[in-house]
Amino acid sequence: MNPALLNELAQGLRPLDQGMAWFESLNQDGRHRALIELQEYCTQARATADDVAEAASRVGLKPGNTAVVVASTGRIPEPMAVQLRKLTELRPPDQQRSAFRLLVGLLSVADERRRRRCGGDCTHWWHHPPTPHAPNDGPGPA
């Protein structure tokens, strides 16, 4: 749907406000699809239940927020994918916005961990974003 935007949000390359504005510009079906796409990325990045608290604090959600509660409660050992799927099923607009924020936060936490494991030696396109201001590019003393 918009993988570049979603990954840039998770990596902090774009302000979350921009992501929220984009999310709110979508219709109901589009929001649902955006949540599903984020949920899939989080699952691929191996987000865990332990990441929820850190994710919530990164995106400014309180522990009692519905999305946070939904993501952190469930029958253990329910797979995280199942937990996160519940976030995509929230319908009230304010809960959907919270779910979007939380999934961005989870992708941020989980992908940061994955990126450390990659160590720059990987084929994940989003780990190699174009760097327009790369200071060490081109001729000159290193």
Ligand SMILES: [Zn+2]
């Ligand atoms: Zn990578």
